[in-house]
Amino acid sequence: MDVMQAVGPSVVPLRSLSPWPRIWAQARRALILGVAVFVLVMPALFVFLWMLSLALKPDVENTAYPPIFIPRSPTLDSFRQILDGSPIGRYTMNSAVVAGGSTLIALVLGVPAGYGIAKSQKRGMLGFVLIARMTPALSYLIPWFIMFRAIGLNNTLTALVITHLVIGLPVVIWVMVGFFDGLPRDLEEAA
Known part of the structure:
Protein backbone atom coordinates (compact mmCIF):
# COMPACT_ATOMS: atom_id res chain seq x y z
CA MET A 1 0.00 0.00 0.00
CA ASP A 2 1.42 3.26 -1.07
CA VAL A 3 1.20 6.21 1.15
CA MET A 4 0.96 9.50 -0.55
CA GLN A 5 1.78 12.62 1.27
CA ALA A 6 0.75 16.04 0.30
CA VAL A 7 3.68 18.28 -0.07
CA GLY A 8 3.14 21.90 0.78
CA PRO A 9 4.50 24.76 -1.19
CA SER A 10 8.26 24.84 -1.17
CA VAL A 11 9.84 27.66 0.69
CA VAL A 12 12.09 29.81 -1.43
CA PRO A 13 14.25 32.13 0.56
CA LEU A 14 13.71 35.72 -0.38
CA ARG A 15 16.63 37.82 -1.38
CA SER A 16 18.06 39.83 1.38
CA LEU A 17 16.36 43.15 1.56
CA SER A 18 19.58 44.77 2.64
CA PRO A 19 21.59 46.40 -0.19
CA TRP A 20 24.85 46.03 1.72
CA PRO A 21 26.05 42.74 0.21
CA ARG A 22 25.71 44.20 -3.28
CA ILE A 23 27.38 47.45 -2.26
CA TRP A 24 30.28 45.58 -0.65
CA ALA A 25 30.71 43.43 -3.77
CA GLN A 26 30.83 46.53 -5.99
CA ALA A 27 33.26 48.22 -3.61
CA ARG A 28 35.50 45.14 -3.58
CA ARG A 29 35.46 45.01 -7.39
CA ALA A 30 36.27 48.73 -7.62
CA LEU A 31 39.09 48.35 -5.10
CA ILE A 32 40.64 45.44 -7.01
CA LEU A 33 40.38 47.38 -10.28
CA GLY A 34 41.89 50.47 -8.66
CA VAL A 35 44.81 48.51 -7.24
CA ALA A 36 45.42 46.84 -10.62
CA VAL A 37 45.39 50.20 -12.44
CA PHE A 38 47.68 51.68 -9.79
CA VAL A 39 50.17 48.82 -10.16
CA LEU A 40 50.16 49.15 -13.96
CA VAL A 41 50.39 52.96 -14.05
CA MET A 42 53.01 53.49 -11.33
CA PRO A 43 56.08 52.45 -13.39
CA ALA A 44 55.17 54.85 -16.20
CA LEU A 45 54.36 57.61 -13.73
CA PHE A 46 57.65 57.03 -11.92
CA VAL A 47 59.61 57.33 -15.19
CA PHE A 48 57.76 60.54 -16.06
CA LEU A 49 58.44 62.04 -12.62
CA TRP A 50 62.10 61.00 -12.83
CA MET A 51 62.45 62.76 -16.22
CA LEU A 52 60.80 65.86 -14.76
CA SER A 53 63.17 65.71 -11.80
CA LEU A 54 66.19 65.41 -14.12
CA ALA A 55 64.97 68.37 -16.15
CA LEU A 56 64.61 70.60 -13.09
CA LYS A 57 67.91 69.69 -11.35
CA PRO A 58 71.29 71.30 -12.02
CA ASP A 59 74.01 69.09 -13.50
CA VAL A 60 75.69 68.63 -10.11
CA GLU A 61 72.56 67.07 -8.64
CA ASN A 62 71.96 64.95 -11.76
CA THR A 63 75.31 63.23 -11.37
CA ALA A 64 75.20 62.93 -7.56
CA TYR A 65 75.53 59.58 -5.85
CA PRO A 66 73.24 58.47 -4.28
CA PRO A 67 70.68 59.89 -6.71
CA ILE A 68 68.59 62.84 -5.59
CA PHE A 69 64.95 62.53 -6.61
CA ILE A 70 63.57 65.88 -5.44
CA PRO A 71 65.71 68.82 -6.63
CA ARG A 72 67.15 70.91 -3.80
CA SER A 73 67.37 73.98 -6.00
CA PRO A 74 65.07 73.62 -9.04
CA THR A 75 66.28 75.41 -12.13
CA LEU A 76 65.22 75.84 -15.74
CA ASP A 77 68.81 76.04 -17.03
CA SER A 78 68.45 72.79 -18.99
CA PHE A 79 65.55 74.24 -20.95
CA ARG A 80 67.45 77.50 -21.52
CA GLN A 81 70.43 75.56 -22.87
CA ILE A 82 68.20 73.67 -25.31
CA LEU A 83 66.36 76.77 -26.50
CA ASP A 84 69.51 78.89 -26.81
CA GLY A 85 71.87 76.22 -28.09
CA SER A 86 69.80 74.73 -30.89
CA PRO A 87 67.28 75.97 -33.45
Missing part, protein backbone atom coordinates in the same frame (compact mmCIF):
# COMPACT_ATOMS: atom_id res chain seq x y z
CA ILE A 88 64.45 73.92 -31.92
CA GLY A 89 61.84 76.38 -33.20
CA ARG A 90 62.93 75.72 -36.78
CA TYR A 91 62.93 71.97 -36.14
CA THR A 92 59.40 72.14 -34.77
CA MET A 93 58.26 74.22 -37.73
CA ASN A 94 59.87 71.75 -40.16
CA SER A 95 58.01 68.89 -38.46
CA ALA A 96 54.72 70.78 -38.66
CA VAL A 97 55.23 71.58 -42.35
CA VAL A 98 56.10 67.98 -43.24
CA ALA A 99 53.29 66.45 -41.17
CA GLY A 100 50.68 68.97 -42.30
CA GLY A 101 51.74 68.93 -45.94
CA SER A 102 51.88 65.16 -46.28
CA THR A 103 48.58 64.73 -44.42
CA LEU A 104 46.78 67.34 -46.53
CA ILE A 105 48.07 65.93 -49.82
CA ALA A 106 47.30 62.36 -48.71
CA LEU A 107 43.71 63.35 -47.94
CA VAL A 108 43.29 65.32 -51.18
CA LEU A 109 44.51 62.33 -53.20
CA GLY A 110 43.29 59.47 -50.97
CA VAL A 111 39.64 60.40 -50.45
CA PRO A 112 38.72 60.48 -54.17
CA ALA A 113 40.84 57.38 -54.81
CA GLY A 114 39.11 55.54 -51.97
CA TYR A 115 35.71 56.58 -53.29
CA GLY A 116 36.60 55.45 -56.81
CA ILE A 117 37.85 52.06 -55.66
CA ALA A 118 34.88 51.54 -53.34
CA LYS A 119 32.31 52.32 -56.03
CA SER A 120 34.00 50.60 -58.97
CA GLN A 121 33.20 47.07 -59.96
CA LYS A 122 36.88 46.15 -60.21
CA ARG A 123 38.18 45.44 -56.73
CA GLY A 124 41.67 44.48 -57.94
CA MET A 125 42.99 47.98 -57.30
CA LEU A 126 42.58 47.39 -53.57
CA GLY A 127 45.18 44.63 -53.86
CA PHE A 128 47.71 47.14 -55.20
CA VAL A 129 46.95 49.44 -52.29
CA LEU A 130 47.46 46.55 -49.88
CA ILE A 131 50.78 45.61 -51.49
CA ALA A 132 51.92 49.24 -51.28
CA ARG A 133 50.93 49.29 -47.61
CA MET A 134 52.69 46.03 -46.78
CA THR A 135 55.96 46.93 -48.51
CA PRO A 136 58.55 47.99 -45.93
CA ALA A 137 59.41 51.66 -46.22
CA LEU A 138 63.13 50.87 -46.02
CA SER A 139 62.91 49.05 -49.34
CA TYR A 140 62.23 52.42 -50.98
CA LEU A 141 65.27 54.06 -49.39
CA ILE A 142 67.90 53.64 -52.12
CA PRO A 143 65.54 54.35 -55.06
CA TRP A 144 64.28 57.48 -53.28
CA PHE A 145 67.81 58.69 -52.62
CA ILE A 146 68.84 58.18 -56.25
CA MET A 147 65.65 59.82 -57.53
CA PHE A 148 65.81 62.83 -55.17
CA ARG A 149 69.50 63.37 -55.93
CA ALA A 150 68.79 63.23 -59.69
CA ILE A 151 66.03 65.85 -59.53
CA GLY A 152 67.80 68.07 -56.98
CA LEU A 153 65.54 67.43 -53.99
CA ASN A 154 68.22 65.97 -51.73
CA ASN A 155 68.06 67.33 -48.18
CA THR A 156 64.79 69.27 -48.69
CA LEU A 157 61.44 69.31 -46.94
CA THR A 158 59.74 68.53 -50.25
CA ALA A 159 61.53 65.18 -50.42
CA LEU A 160 60.44 64.43 -46.87
CA VAL A 161 56.81 65.34 -47.66
CA ILE A 162 56.89 63.02 -50.69
CA THR A 163 58.40 60.25 -48.57
CA HIS A 164 55.71 60.56 -45.91
CA LEU A 165 53.07 60.79 -48.62
CA VAL A 166 54.17 57.53 -50.26
CA ILE A 167 54.00 55.79 -46.88
CA GLY A 168 50.73 57.39 -45.73
CA LEU A 169 48.66 57.46 -48.93
CA PRO A 170 47.90 53.70 -48.99
CA VAL A 171 46.63 53.94 -45.41
CA VAL A 172 44.30 56.81 -46.31
CA ILE A 173 42.99 54.96 -49.37
CA TRP A 174 42.47 51.75 -47.37
CA VAL A 175 40.54 53.56 -44.64
CA MET A 176 38.46 55.55 -47.14
CA VAL A 177 37.51 52.41 -49.09
CA GLY A 178 36.20 50.90 -45.86
CA PHE A 179 34.35 54.11 -45.04
CA PHE A 180 32.71 54.45 -48.45
CA ASP A 181 31.81 50.75 -48.51
CA GLY A 182 29.98 51.26 -45.23
CA LEU A 183 27.83 54.12 -46.49
CA PRO A 184 24.27 53.10 -47.35
CA ARG A 185 23.42 53.20 -51.04
CA ASP A 186 20.31 55.26 -50.24
CA LEU A 187 22.44 58.05 -48.79
CA GLU A 188 24.49 58.23 -51.97
CA GLU A 189 21.39 58.25 -54.17
CA ALA A 190 19.78 60.95 -52.02
CA ALA A 191 22.75 63.23 -52.63
Whole structure:
Protein backbone atom coordinates (compact mmCIF):
# COMPACT_ATOMS: atom_id res chain seq x y z
CA MET A 1 0.00 0.00 0.00
CA ASP A 2 1.42 3.26 -1.07
CA VAL A 3 1.20 6.21 1.15
CA MET A 4 0.96 9.50 -0.55
CA GLN A 5 1.78 12.62 1.27
CA ALA A 6 0.75 16.04 0.30
CA VAL A 7 3.68 18.28 -0.07
CA GLY A 8 3.14 21.90 0.78
CA PRO A 9 4.50 24.76 -1.19
CA SER A 10 8.26 24.84 -1.17
CA VAL A 11 9.84 27.66 0.69
CA VAL A 12 12.09 29.81 -1.43
CA PRO A 13 14.25 32.13 0.56
CA LEU A 14 13.71 35.72 -0.38
CA ARG A 15 16.63 37.82 -1.38
CA SER A 16 18.06 39.83 1.38
CA LEU A 17 16.36 43.15 1.56
CA SER A 18 19.58 44.77 2.64
CA PRO A 19 21.59 46.40 -0.19
CA TRP A 20 24.85 46.03 1.72
CA PRO A 21 26.05 42.74 0.21
CA ARG A 22 25.71 44.20 -3.28
CA ILE A 23 27.38 47.45 -2.26
CA TRP A 24 30.28 45.58 -0.65
CA ALA A 25 30.71 43.43 -3.77
CA GLN A 26 30.83 46.53 -5.99
CA ALA A 27 33.26 48.22 -3.61
CA ARG A 28 35.50 45.14 -3.58
CA ARG A 29 35.46 45.01 -7.39
CA ALA A 30 36.27 48.73 -7.62
CA LEU A 31 39.09 48.35 -5.10
CA ILE A 32 40.64 45.44 -7.01
CA LEU A 33 40.38 47.38 -10.28
CA GLY A 34 41.89 50.47 -8.66
CA VAL A 35 44.81 48.51 -7.24
CA ALA A 36 45.42 46.84 -10.62
CA VAL A 37 45.39 50.20 -12.44
CA PHE A 38 47.68 51.68 -9.79
CA VAL A 39 50.17 48.82 -10.16
CA LEU A 40 50.16 49.15 -13.96
CA VAL A 41 50.39 52.96 -14.05
CA MET A 42 53.01 53.49 -11.33
CA PRO A 43 56.08 52.45 -13.39
CA ALA A 44 55.17 54.85 -16.20
CA LEU A 45 54.36 57.61 -13.73
CA PHE A 46 57.65 57.03 -11.92
CA VAL A 47 59.61 57.33 -15.19
CA PHE A 48 57.76 60.54 -16.06
CA LEU A 49 58.44 62.04 -12.62
CA TRP A 50 62.10 61.00 -12.83
CA MET A 51 62.45 62.76 -16.22
CA LEU A 52 60.80 65.86 -14.76
CA SER A 53 63.17 65.71 -11.80
CA LEU A 54 66.19 65.41 -14.12
CA ALA A 55 64.97 68.37 -16.15
CA LEU A 56 64.61 70.60 -13.09
CA LYS A 57 67.91 69.69 -11.35
CA PRO A 58 71.29 71.30 -12.02
CA ASP A 59 74.01 69.09 -13.50
CA VAL A 60 75.69 68.63 -10.11
CA GLU A 61 72.56 67.07 -8.64
CA ASN A 62 71.96 64.95 -11.76
CA THR A 63 75.31 63.23 -11.37
CA ALA A 64 75.20 62.93 -7.56
CA TYR A 65 75.53 59.58 -5.85
CA PRO A 66 73.24 58.47 -4.28
CA PRO A 67 70.68 59.89 -6.71
CA ILE A 68 68.59 62.84 -5.59
CA PHE A 69 64.95 62.53 -6.61
CA ILE A 70 63.57 65.88 -5.44
CA PRO A 71 65.71 68.82 -6.63
CA ARG A 72 67.15 70.91 -3.80
CA SER A 73 67.37 73.98 -6.00
CA PRO A 74 65.07 73.62 -9.04
CA THR A 75 66.28 75.41 -12.13
CA LEU A 76 65.22 75.84 -15.74
CA ASP A 77 68.81 76.04 -17.03
CA SER A 78 68.45 72.79 -18.99
CA PHE A 79 65.55 74.24 -20.95
CA ARG A 80 67.45 77.50 -21.52
CA GLN A 81 70.43 75.56 -22.87
CA ILE A 82 68.20 73.67 -25.31
CA LEU A 83 66.36 76.77 -26.50
CA ASP A 84 69.51 78.89 -26.81
CA GLY A 85 71.87 76.22 -28.09
CA SER A 86 69.80 74.73 -30.89
CA PRO A 87 67.28 75.97 -33.45
CA ILE A 88 64.45 73.92 -31.92
CA GLY A 89 61.84 76.38 -33.20
CA ARG A 90 62.93 75.72 -36.78
CA TYR A 91 62.93 71.97 -36.14
CA THR A 92 59.40 72.14 -34.77
CA MET A 93 58.26 74.22 -37.73
CA ASN A 94 59.87 71.75 -40.16
CA SER A 95 58.01 68.89 -38.46
CA ALA A 96 54.72 70.78 -38.66
CA VAL A 97 55.23 71.58 -42.35
CA VAL A 98 56.10 67.98 -43.24
CA ALA A 99 53.29 66.45 -41.17
CA GLY A 100 50.68 68.97 -42.30
CA GLY A 101 51.74 68.93 -45.94
CA SER A 102 51.88 65.16 -46.28
CA THR A 103 48.58 64.73 -44.42
CA LEU A 104 46.78 67.34 -46.53
CA ILE A 105 48.07 65.93 -49.82
CA ALA A 106 47.30 62.36 -48.71
CA LEU A 107 43.71 63.35 -47.94
CA VAL A 108 43.29 65.32 -51.18
CA LEU A 109 44.51 62.33 -53.20
CA GLY A 110 43.29 59.47 -50.97
CA VAL A 111 39.64 60.40 -50.45
CA PRO A 112 38.72 60.48 -54.17
CA ALA A 113 40.84 57.38 -54.81
CA GLY A 114 39.11 55.54 -51.97
CA TYR A 115 35.71 56.58 -53.29
CA GLY A 116 36.60 55.45 -56.81
CA ILE A 117 37.85 52.06 -55.66
CA ALA A 118 34.88 51.54 -53.34
CA LYS A 119 32.31 52.32 -56.03
CA SER A 120 34.00 50.60 -58.97
CA GLN A 121 33.20 47.07 -59.96
CA LYS A 122 36.88 46.15 -60.21
CA ARG A 123 38.18 45.44 -56.73
CA GLY A 124 41.67 44.48 -57.94
CA MET A 125 42.99 47.98 -57.30
CA LEU A 126 42.58 47.39 -53.57
CA GLY A 127 45.18 44.63 -53.86
CA PHE A 128 47.71 47.14 -55.20
CA VAL A 129 46.95 49.44 -52.29
CA LEU A 130 47.46 46.55 -49.88
CA ILE A 131 50.78 45.61 -51.49
CA ALA A 132 51.92 49.24 -51.28
CA ARG A 133 50.93 49.29 -47.61
CA MET A 134 52.69 46.03 -46.78
CA THR A 135 55.96 46.93 -48.51
CA PRO A 136 58.55 47.99 -45.93
CA ALA A 137 59.41 51.66 -46.22
CA LEU A 138 63.13 50.87 -46.02
CA SER A 139 62.91 49.05 -49.34
CA TYR A 140 62.23 52.42 -50.98
CA LEU A 141 65.27 54.06 -49.39
CA ILE A 142 67.90 53.64 -52.12
CA PRO A 143 65.54 54.35 -55.06
CA TRP A 144 64.28 57.48 -53.28
CA PHE A 145 67.81 58.69 -52.62
CA ILE A 146 68.84 58.18 -56.25
CA MET A 147 65.65 59.82 -57.53
CA PHE A 148 65.81 62.83 -55.17
CA ARG A 149 69.50 63.37 -55.93
CA ALA A 150 68.79 63.23 -59.69
CA ILE A 151 66.03 65.85 -59.53
CA GLY A 152 67.80 68.07 -56.98
CA LEU A 153 65.54 67.43 -53.99
CA ASN A 154 68.22 65.97 -51.73
CA ASN A 155 68.06 67.33 -48.18
CA THR A 156 64.79 69.27 -48.69
CA LEU A 157 61.44 69.31 -46.94
CA THR A 158 59.74 68.53 -50.25
CA ALA A 159 61.53 65.18 -50.42
CA LEU A 160 60.44 64.43 -46.87
CA VAL A 161 56.81 65.34 -47.66
CA ILE A 162 56.89 63.02 -50.69
CA THR A 163 58.40 60.25 -48.57
CA HIS A 164 55.71 60.56 -45.91
CA LEU A 165 53.07 60.79 -48.62
CA VAL A 166 54.17 57.53 -50.26
CA ILE A 167 54.00 55.79 -46.88
CA GLY A 168 50.73 57.39 -45.73
CA LEU A 169 48.66 57.46 -48.93
CA PRO A 170 47.90 53.70 -48.99
CA VAL A 171 46.63 53.94 -45.41
CA VAL A 172 44.30 56.81 -46.31
CA ILE A 173 42.99 54.96 -49.37
CA TRP A 174 42.47 51.75 -47.37
CA VAL A 175 40.54 53.56 -44.64
CA MET A 176 38.46 55.55 -47.14
CA VAL A 177 37.51 52.41 -49.09
CA GLY A 178 36.20 50.90 -45.86
CA PHE A 179 34.35 54.11 -45.04
CA PHE A 180 32.71 54.45 -48.45
CA ASP A 181 31.81 50.75 -48.51
CA GLY A 182 29.98 51.26 -45.23
CA LEU A 183 27.83 54.12 -46.49
CA PRO A 184 24.27 53.10 -47.35
CA ARG A 185 23.42 53.20 -51.04
CA ASP A 186 20.31 55.26 -50.24
CA LEU A 187 22.44 58.05 -48.79
CA GLU A 188 24.49 58.23 -51.97
CA GLU A 189 21.39 58.25 -54.17
CA ALA A 190 19.78 60.95 -52.02
CA ALA A 191 22.75 63.23 -52.63
